[in-house]
Structures are given as C-alpha cells and as structure tokens.
Amino acid sequence: MGRSRWAAAAGLAVAVFAQQPAPPVRTFTPGPAVRQPIPYSHEKHLAMGLKCAQCHKNADPGETMGLPATALCMGCHQTIAKEKEPIQALAKYHAGKRAVPWERVYQIPSxxxxxxxxxxxxxxxxxxxxGKVAERAVLFREKDISMGACMECHRREKAPNDCQFCHENR
Ligand code: HEC
Ligand code: HEC
Ligand code: HEC
Ligand code: HEC
Ligand code: HEC
Incomplete structure (x- = not known):
C-alpha cells in the first residue's frame, strides 16, 4: 500500500474518532453513612430471612418502592427487644401515628x-x-445515580437518552 493511501486511511480514522462525543468524565465517591433516627440494620434483619419486598412494596403505578409503616416493625417489636431504647422510640412513633422521619439515602430531584x-x-x-444492602448495618450512597450514571446505562442498554426522556415535556 502506498504511503499516501495509508495516511489517508489514518486521517479518516482520526476524523471518525473525532466525531465521537468525548467520553463523559464521571467520578463517583460513595457518600458517608447516613445517620437515622432509629438505628435500623438491614444486615441484621435480612439475616433473619426477611425479604426486600416485605418492606419495600412497589405499589401501583410502580414508581416508588416506599418505606415500611411502623405497624410492620411493631408486628415483631411489640414483644422483641421492647425494653431497648431504640425500640421504645419506635413504639412512640407508632403510638403517635407518626411515620419515622427516615433520612433519605438515594433521592433524585422531582x-x-x-x-x-x-x-x-x-x-x-x-x-x-x-449496592449490597443486605450486608449493611448502616446504609450509605454506594452507587452512582447521577445523570451521567443513568445515561451510561441507557447507552449500554440502548434505551433512549434524549433530554425529554428523563425531563419535562416528554
Ligand atoms: C435502575 C436503578 C434502580 C434500581 C434497579 C432500583 N432502584 Fe431503588 N431507587 C433508585 C433511584 C434513582 C431512587 C430515587 C428515586 C426518587 O428519588 O424518586 C431509588 C429509591 C429507592 C428507595 C426509596 C423510596 C423510593 O421509592 O423512592 C427504596 C426503598 C429503594 N429505591 C429500594 C429499591 C429496591 C428494594 C430495589 C430492588 C427491588 C430497587 N430499589 C431497585 C434506583 C434504583
Ligand atoms: C420479623 C421480625 C422483625 C421485624 C418485622 C422487625 N424487626 Fe427489628 N429486630 C428483630 C429482632 C429479632 C431483633 C434482634 C433483637 C435483639 O438483638 O435482641 C431486631 C432488632 C432491631 C433493632 C436493634 C434493637 C437493639 O437496640 O438491640 C432495631 C433498632 C430494630 N430491630 C428496628 C426495627 C425496625 C425499624 C423495623 C421495621 C422497619 C423492624 N425492626 C422490623 C425482629 C424484627
Ligand atoms: C424489615 C424491613 C426492611 C427490609 C426487609 C428491607 N428494608 Fe430497605 N429499608 C427499610 C427501612 C426502615 C429503611 C429506612 C432506613 C435506612 O435507610 O436504613 C430502608 C431503606 C432502604 C433504602 C434507602 C432508601 C432511601 O433512598 O432512603 C434502600 C435502597 C433499601 N432500603 C433497599 C432494600 C433492599 C435492596 C432490601 C432487600 C435486600 C431491603 N431494603 C430490605 C426497611 C427494610
Ligand atoms: C441498569 C441500567 C439502567 C440504569 C442504571 C438506569 N436506567 Fe432507565 N432504563 C433502562 C432501560 C433498559 C430502560 C427501558 C425499559 C423499557 O424498555 O421499558 C429504561 C427506561 C427508563 C425510562 C422510561 C420508563 C418509563 O416508564 O417511562 C426512564 C424515564 C428512565 N429509564 C430514567 C432513568 C433515570 C432517571 C435513571 C437514573 C436515576 C435511570 N433511568 C437509570 C436502564 C437503566
Ligand atoms: C437517563 C435519564 C436522563 C437523561 C436522558 C437526561 N437527564 Fe438530566 N438529569 C437526570 C438526573 C437523574 C438528574 C439529577 C442528577 C442529580 O441530582 O444528581 C438530572 C439533572 C439535570 C440537570 C440539573 C443539573 C444540576 O447540576 O443541577 C440539568 C440541567 C439536566 N439534567 C439537563 C439535561 C439535558 C440538557 C439532557 C439532554 C442532553 C438531559 N438532562 C438528559 C437524568 C437524565
């Protein structure tokens, strides 16, 4: 192959490459442990054989997983460990018909x-x-749910990535 042809091919390759969008620069650092009003441990409760879906019900129309009502906890804690301080705090929320004000770990803007x-x-x-929720005594944001992370998976899975797919005026 003549030198000029090789140069033309290389030039074409460079031009095609240059047309690709630059790979997004995305760095993710896991967040700190989230302090909760009651020290609920996924690790401890899942080791008892409880399932995610018992506490996180994907109610219609299916957008949220939700958080469990105090009644679910009290099904056991009416008797289990009821002398312990955090369980007394839990019982107080329940008796006052108040939801536990859990700090959110994963949340995206409305x-x-x-x-x-x-x-x-x-x-x-x-x-x-x-992440490995079932192994965590305390949760923290250990996976990236930023816009870049959403779009990266959409690109990989060939799901749409135009702005309106995830934002207003869809
Ligand atoms: C594709 C990513 C993805 C998957 C898969 C996923 N989640 Fe989520 N989860 C999110 C995002 C994003 C939020 C924040 C939603 C918001 O703020 O509206 C969230 C929020 C939550 C919340 C807080 C309450 C709520 O619904 O906003 C819980 C609990 C939860 N997820 C549990 C689960 C469980 C249990 C599973 C598996 C059955 C699961 N998630 C699978 C991304 C995911
Ligand atoms: C299936 C029964 C069951 C359910 C449902 C349950 N727990 Fe527990 N929980 C236990 C058991 C058993 C322990 C261990 C008790 C011990 O170590 O003395 C425990 C321990 C705890 C502790 C630690 C108590 C301490 O200081 O030692 C907290 C806090 C707690 N649970 C909160 C909750 C919350 C909040 C819910 C609801 C989201 C819940 N539990 C649901 C059975 C349950
Ligand atoms: C006994 C009830 C119970 C079970 C079972 C349970 N969870 Fe949870 N989950 C909770 C409670 C209570 C919270 C709020 C406190 C916290 O963040 O630790 C929570 C919080 C979460 C959050 C953070 C939500 C947010 O954005 O604030 C995720 C994610 C989650 N759970 C996933 C799971 C997954 C995955 C499983 C199964 C492997 C599971 N949970 C099983 C009770 C439960
Ligand atoms: C694990 C890969 C993955 C991640 C992570 C992911 N998505 Fe998706 N998403 C998909 C796939 C695949 C579809 C197509 C599902 C279908 O065909 O219905 C989809 C569909 C959607 C839809 C359309 C579904 C509907 O009911 O209208 C929206 C909106 C969306 N994703 C937003 C997000 C947002 C926001 C995030 C980040 C917080 C995210 N996605 C993270 C894979 C992902
Ligand atoms: C796959 C879903 C998805 C797509 C596609 C998407 N976004 Fe987003 N966007 C998000 C999520 C999730 C957030 C919230 C990120 C956060 O708060 O960490 C966000 C946040 C934003 C913000 C606020 C950012 C900030 O720093 O306050 C802007 C602006 C935005 N998006 C514009 C766009 C534009 C423009 C496009 C099209 C090029 C687009 N988005 C496509 C999911 C998406």
Missing amino acids: YVFFSHRSHLNAGATCEGCH
Whole structure:
C-alpha cells in the first residue's frame, strides 16, 4: 500500500474518532453513612430471612418502592427487644401515628422521571443501583445515580437518552 493511501486511511480514522462525543468524565465517591433516627440494620434483619419486598412494596403505578409503616416493625417489636431504647422510640412513633422521619439515602430531584417498575421489568436489580444492602448495618450512597450514571446505562442498554426522556415535556 502506498504511503499516501495509508495516511489517508489514518486521517479518516482520526476524523471518525473525532466525531465521537468525548467520553463523559464521571467520578463517583460513595457518600458517608447516613445517620437515622432509629438505628435500623438491614444486615441484621435480612439475616433473619426477611425479604426486600416485605418492606419495600412497589405499589401501583410502580414508581416508588416506599418505606415500611411502623405497624410492620411493631408486628415483631411489640414483644422483641421492647425494653431497648431504640425500640421504645419506635413504639412512640407508632403510638403517635407518626411515620419515622427516615433520612433519605438515594433521592433524585422531582423534575426527573424515574420508575422502579420499568427498570425492574427491564432486568435491573436492587444491588445494581443500591449496592449490597443486605450486608449493611448502616446504609450509605454506594452507587452512582447521577445523570451521567443513568445515561451510561441507557447507552449500554440502548434505551433512549434524549433530554425529554428523563425531563419535562416528554
Ligand atoms: C435502575 C436503578 C434502580 C434500581 C434497579 C432500583 N432502584 Fe431503588 N431507587 C433508585 C433511584 C434513582 C431512587 C430515587 C428515586 C426518587 O428519588 O424518586 C431509588 C429509591 C429507592 C428507595 C426509596 C423510596 C423510593 O421509592 O423512592 C427504596 C426503598 C429503594 N429505591 C429500594 C429499591 C429496591 C428494594 C430495589 C430492588 C427491588 C430497587 N430499589 C431497585 C434506583 C434504583
Ligand atoms: C420479623 C421480625 C422483625 C421485624 C418485622 C422487625 N424487626 Fe427489628 N429486630 C428483630 C429482632 C429479632 C431483633 C434482634 C433483637 C435483639 O438483638 O435482641 C431486631 C432488632 C432491631 C433493632 C436493634 C434493637 C437493639 O437496640 O438491640 C432495631 C433498632 C430494630 N430491630 C428496628 C426495627 C425496625 C425499624 C423495623 C421495621 C422497619 C423492624 N425492626 C422490623 C425482629 C424484627
Ligand atoms: C424489615 C424491613 C426492611 C427490609 C426487609 C428491607 N428494608 Fe430497605 N429499608 C427499610 C427501612 C426502615 C429503611 C429506612 C432506613 C435506612 O435507610 O436504613 C430502608 C431503606 C432502604 C433504602 C434507602 C432508601 C432511601 O433512598 O432512603 C434502600 C435502597 C433499601 N432500603 C433497599 C432494600 C433492599 C435492596 C432490601 C432487600 C435486600 C431491603 N431494603 C430490605 C426497611 C427494610
Ligand atoms: C441498569 C441500567 C439502567 C440504569 C442504571 C438506569 N436506567 Fe432507565 N432504563 C433502562 C432501560 C433498559 C430502560 C427501558 C425499559 C423499557 O424498555 O421499558 C429504561 C427506561 C427508563 C425510562 C422510561 C420508563 C418509563 O416508564 O417511562 C426512564 C424515564 C428512565 N429509564 C430514567 C432513568 C433515570 C432517571 C435513571 C437514573 C436515576 C435511570 N433511568 C437509570 C436502564 C437503566
Ligand atoms: C437517563 C435519564 C436522563 C437523561 C436522558 C437526561 N437527564 Fe438530566 N438529569 C437526570 C438526573 C437523574 C438528574 C439529577 C442528577 C442529580 O441530582 O444528581 C438530572 C439533572 C439535570 C440537570 C440539573 C443539573 C444540576 O447540576 O443541577 C440539568 C440541567 C439536566 N439534567 C439537563 C439535561 C439535558 C440538557 C439532557 C439532554 C442532553 C438531559 N438532562 C438528559 C437524568 C437524565
């Protein structure tokens, strides 16, 4: 092959490469342990054989997983460890018909569309977006749910990535 042809091919390759969008620079640092009003441990409770879905019900229309009502906890803690201080605090919320003011760990702004059900139906897993919850005594943001992370998976899975897919005017 003549030198000029090689140069032309290389030039073409460079031009094509240059047309690709630059890979997004995305760094993610896990967040700190989130302090909760009651020191609930996923690790301890899941070791008893409880299932995610017993506490996180994907109620219709399926966007949220929700958090359990105090009544669910009191099903056991009416009797179990009821002399312990955190359980007395829990019982107080329950008696006052107040939800425990849990600090949120994963939250996205309300201007972003997101549905748990669509993603679960598409084969995504709890662990993929939230990490090894069942092994955690205290949760922290250990997985990236930023716009860059959403778009990276959409690119990989060939799901749409135009702005309006996740934002207003869809
Ligand atoms: C594709 C990523 C993804 C998957 C898969 C996923 N989640 Fe989430 N999860 C999120 C995002 C994003 C939020 C924040 C939603 C918001 O603020 O509206 C969230 C929020 C939550 C919340 C807080 C309450 C709520 O619904 O906003 C709980 C609890 C939760 N997820 C549990 C689970 C469980 C249990 C599974 C598996 C059955 C799961 N998630 C699978 C991304 C995911
Ligand atoms: C299936 C029964 C069951 C359910 C449901 C349950 N727990 Fe527990 N929980 C236990 C058991 C058993 C222990 C261990 C008790 C011990 O170590 O003495 C425990 C321990 C705890 C502790 C530690 C108590 C201490 O100081 O030693 C807290 C806090 C707690 N649970 C909160 C909750 C909350 C909040 C909920 C609801 C989201 C909940 N539990 C639901 C059975 C349950
Ligand atoms: C006994 C009830 C119970 C079970 C079972 C349970 N959770 Fe939770 N989950 C809670 C409570 C209470 C909170 C709020 C306190 C906290 O963040 O630790 C919570 C919080 C979460 C959050 C953070 C939500 C947010 O954005 O603030 C995620 C994610 C989550 N759970 C996932 C799971 C997964 C995955 C499983 C199964 C492997 C599971 N949970 C099983 C009770 C439960
Ligand atoms: C694990 C890969 C993955 C991650 C992470 C992910 N998505 Fe998706 N998403 C998909 C796939 C695949 C679909 C297509 C599902 C279908 O065909 O219905 C989808 C569909 C959607 C839809 C349309 C579903 C509907 O019901 O309208 C929205 C909106 C969306 N994603 C937003 C988000 C946002 C926001 C995030 C980040 C917080 C995110 N996605 C993270 C894979 C992912
Ligand atoms: C796959 C879902 C998805 C797509 C596609 C998407 N976004 Fe986002 N966007 C998000 C999420 C999630 C957030 C919230 C990120 C956070 O708070 O960490 C966000 C936040 C934003 C913000 C606020 C950022 C900030 O720092 O305050 C702007 C502006 C934005 N998006 C614009 C766009 C534009 C423009 C496009 C099209 C090029 C786009 N988005 C496409 C999911 C998406």
